[in-house]
Amino acid sequence: MPATDLELLCDAARAAGRLALEHRSGDLNVVRKADDSPVTGADLAVDALLRNLLSAARPDYGWLSEETPDDAHRLSRRHVFIVDPIDGTRSYIAGEDTWAHSLAVAEDGEVTAAVVLLPMKDRLYAAARGRGATRNGMPLRASDAAALTGARVLATKPSLDARHWPRGVPDVRRSHRPSIAYRLGLVAEGRYDGMFTFRPSWEWDIAAGSLIAAEAGARASDGTGSALRFNNPHPQSDGIVAASPGIWQEIVARQGTDRAQRPA
Structure with a gap:
């Protein structure tokens, strides 16, 4: 065993x-x-x-x-x-x-x-x-990119809709992969500076990848910047953001006045 x-x-x-x-x-x-x-x-x-x-x-x-x-x-x-x-x-x-x-x-x-x-x-x-x-x-290390503008991100087109960005839609280089778990792995290995989705995310989609990204040096949270918790009665989070620390800070700051201060 x-x-x-x-x-x-x-x-x-x-x-x-x-x-x-x-x-x-x-x-x-x-x-x-x-x-x-x-x-x-x-x-x-x-x-x-x-x-x-x-x-x-x-x-x-x-x-x-x-x-x-x-x-x-x-x-x-x-x-x-x-x-x-x-x-x-x-x-x-x-x-x-x-x-x-x-x-x-x-x-x-x-x-x-x-x-x-x-x-x-x-x-x-x-x-x-x-x-x-x-x-x-082989050890992984996430990106150390500090600016959201021009960052390489993995996201669906709806995730860049203006309704998600009250402080302005960021100018990023967007790509996509169907598997959320894979997106988180790509952030962990530094091939992309971050990923995000603001749709409710099932725990089974994000649990493994969120730890892998975090252990590689990224910050991972729900879509508002709040800490991820698992094994909830309703097993969903309020989206997910995983990115280099500087970019993570900017993503959640653009979502509202205090979200960047919430623990990840």
């Missing part, structure tokens, strides 16, 4: 990647959820695999996953697995390579171990609280 939660998550993510790749060779069995988002047979198979592997190793941990009906029993647990079996299902269906597995452990509301794996890119981001972040075992 893996000695640490991080080792456990790495092993489980690799197993998930193998299974997801196997499913690509057959019928994807795509159906629509109530919110019209797609789910495939691979999403469900990976979810079942991860729950079996992780819960067997840590039976006292709670479980929160996009593809498992929520159980309030997790709220009584100090530790909880927070999992997105496939983040970027549309990318997976389209045959692209930017989908990911996102796995995290939260203790008393704070993420302590995290893994994001992109199987088709053979790219594994990992972090443990206080121990830094890595990509395929």
Whole structure:
């Protein structure tokens, strides 16, 4: 049995990647959820695999996953697995390579171990609280960019709508990736100066990536600048911002008069 939660998550993510790749060779069995988002047979198979592997190793941990009906029993647990079996299902269906597995452990509301794996890119981001972040075992360092103007950011077009920016829409160089977990990994490795979304964000999309970005030196918060907390009764945050410290400060400052003072 893996000695640490991080080792456990790495092993489980690799197993998930193998299974997801196997499913690509057959019928994807795509159906629509109530919110019209797609789910495939691979999403469900990976979810079942991860729950079996992780819960067997840590039976006292709670479980929160996009593809498992929520159980309030997790709220009584100090530790909880927070999992997105496939983040970027549309990318997976389209045959692209930017989908990911996102796995995290939260203790008393704070993420302590995290893994994001992109199987088709053979790219594994990992972090443990206080121990830094890595990509395929090599240390990561986030950007040290200090100015939002001209910064390289990952965001959807609606995230740059004027209604989100009462102090003026920033002039940035925008790119996008379908997987939020992958976006956070790219911030962690310094390829982008920041990422943000102001839509409500599910915990399974952001838990792993937020720790990886933070351990690489970025600041990560919800969309208002408030600290992220996990394993909530309703498992969503008020968006997410992750960026180099100077850019993070400017993003949240543009959202209102006092948000830049809130803890990240």
